[in-house]
Every structure is written in C-alpha cells, then in structure tokens.
Amino acid sequence: MNASSLRRSRAALAGGLAVSSVVLLSGTAFAHVSVQPQGDAAKGGYATVNFKVPNERDNASTVKLEVTLPTDTPMASVMPQPVPGWNVTVAKAKLAKPLEVHGKKITEAPSKITWTAAGSKIGPGQFQQFPVSMGQLPENADKLVFKALQTYDNKEVVRWIEEPEDGAPEPETPAPVLTLSAAKDDHHGGGAATGAGTKSDDKGHDDGAGDAKETTAAAGSSDTTARVLGVVGILVGAAGVAFGVLAGRRRSA
Incomplete structure (x- = not known):
C-alpha cells in the first residue's frame, strides 16, 4: 500500500469511528424504560408518573x-x-x-x-x-x-x-x-405540588391534566436533541471521509 492509499484509509477509518461513536451515544441517551413524575412525588402523597x-x-x-x-x-x-x-x-x-x-x-x-x-x-x-x-x-x-x-x-x-x-x-x-421527595405537610404529594392547571380531589389524587402536555413536550425535546446530535455526528463523519478521499486524490495527482 502506497502512502496516498494509506492516508485515504486512515481518513476513512477516522470518519467511520466518528459516525459510529456519535450514533451510539445518541442512542443510549433514551434507550431505557424509565419512570418520571409529573411535578413532585412526595412521601405519603399521591402523584402522577x-x-x-x-x-x-x-x-x-x-x-x-x-x-x-x-x-x-x-x-x-x-x-x-x-x-x-x-x-x-x-x-x-x-x-x-x-x-x-x-x-x-x-x-x-x-x-x-x-x-x-x-x-x-x-x-x-x-x-x-x-x-x-x-x-x-x-x-x-x-x-x-x-x-x-x-x-x-x-x-x-x-x-x-x-x-x-x-x-x-x-x-x-x-x-x-x-x-421520592420529602413528605408534604398536607400529604397530598404530587397533587398539591403541580400548581395551576392540575386538579386534585379531597384525597390528593392528581389527574395530571395540566402538566401532561409540558411533560410530553419536554420529553420530546430531549429525544429530538439526541437525534439531532446523532445526525450532526453522521454529517461530520461523512465530511471527514470525503475530505480524506479528496486529499488523497490531490496528493496522488
């Protein structure tokens, strides 16, 4: 393998590693089944998760x-x-x-x-x-x-x-x-802590209606960010590969 071919191979390998590493990192950002509270999940209270x-x-x-x-x-x-x-x-x-x-x-x-x-x-x-x-x-x-x-x-x-x-x-x-967070004095937990837009009954049940859209939007934003980072990484890696190939061709020419 001559010097120009070796340089092209190294550039391609570096680009491929950049693509794979970013894709792997973006995938693990939202890979697990998880549980997230809407508002507060206080000991002794009620919460929507x-x-x-x-x-x-x-x-x-x-x-x-x-x-x-x-x-x-x-x-x-x-x-x-x-x-x-x-x-x-x-x-x-x-x-x-x-x-x-x-x-x-x-x-x-x-x-x-x-x-x-x-x-x-x-x-x-x-x-x-x-x-x-x-x-x-x-x-x-x-x-x-x-x-x-x-x-x-x-x-x-x-x-x-x-x-x-x-x-x-x-x-x-x-x-x-x-x-779980510290207990509330009223023992209503998430029902009392979610604020405006959330209804609670006399037992502290939280229907989560006021926070559902905000929670969904926040979760969607987090996943979108991870995917955008993955796409950016792919583009950067592809650009690295193309640059390495072009540079090798210019040197060989």
Whole structure:
C-alpha cells in the first residue's frame, strides 16, 4: 500500500469511528424504560408518573409493557390514564399485611399494570409514555423500583428488572426507579405540588391534566436533541471521509 492509499484509509477509518461513536451515544441517551413524575412525588402523597418506553430495535415494534408494582410498599390506588391504541389492565394481589387508607382497611392492592397494543405500536425511532396516578406513596422509603417487561412484535422480551445500586455502574437492563421527595405537610404529594392547571380531589389524587402536555413536550425535546446530535455526528463523519478521499486524490495527482 502506497502512502496516498494509506492516508485515504486512515481518513476513512477516522470518519467511520466518528459516525459510529456519535450514533451510539445518541442512542443510549433514551434507550431505557424509565419512570418520571409529573411535578413532585412526595412521601405519603399521591402523584402522577409517566412510564416512558423507547423502542431500541430497528426491525421490530414494541407491542406490550408489563410493570410490576412494589410488594413491600404497596399502594391502594393505581389509576392508568387511557392511551389511544392501547388496552390496559391492572392486576391485584392479596396483602400479607392489610393497609389502612382514609380510615378503611385494604386487604388487596394493585400488583401489576399491563399495556397491550390494540391498533398502535411503538415503532423504530419512537417512544410512548404511559401515565399513571398512584398513591399513597410510602412514607418509609426513598425510592420505588418498578420492574418492567418490554415485548416486541418479533416475540423478543427485554427484562428491565435489574435494580441500580448507589455507587455502582448502571446495570445493562436497569429497572425504572422513582425517587421520592420529602413528605408534604398536607400529604397530598404530587397533587398539591403541580400548581395551576392540575386538579386534585379531597384525597390528593392528581389527574395530571395540566402538566401532561409540558411533560410530553419536554420529553420530546430531549429525544429530538439526541437525534439531532446523532445526525450532526453522521454529517461530520461523512465530511471527514470525503475530505480524506479528496486529499488523497490531490496528493496522488
């Protein structure tokens, strides 16, 4: 291999590495199933949260999401918001120790939420949010871990069940984790903290209507930024390849 060919090969390799590294970084920016609160998720209160599900595959679509609710800190109220094109069911389980909520003894609590595609899918390069109102949030925990299963239409199942540990590297398939803030005096949690545009009933339930558009817009903006960075990286890498080839041709000429 002569000197000009060697220079062209090096330029092409550098451009290819630039493209692949930026694409990989932009992909991991929104790759995991996660849970995000609308407003505040305070201990002892009620909150509306979004389960955000991105599609990680280029040749398959997500058609099902199963979220297991914590059994050591059960919640008496779990109400999913309808999502067009998706069916949702909430399974319940008997409690080893009954809960007392607003003077009532609760002997069973929601244990799993399942969303199944019914005319809609999460296609490649897309994500979907599944809002849920839940409470009362536990007063004796700093976080809630929701283990999740993501099913694709090619029958592949991704198990987001590994619990992240403080100070340790992030697991390959981390479970969604909801961090709880300090308890509010009124124990309304997210319902009292969301402000104008959000309605709360006398028990502190938050319907999340006022914040849903803002949350969706913010999430969309984050994903758009990641994709724009990926496109820019591809263009920069391609320009590097072209420059290397042209430079090699000029030298050989």
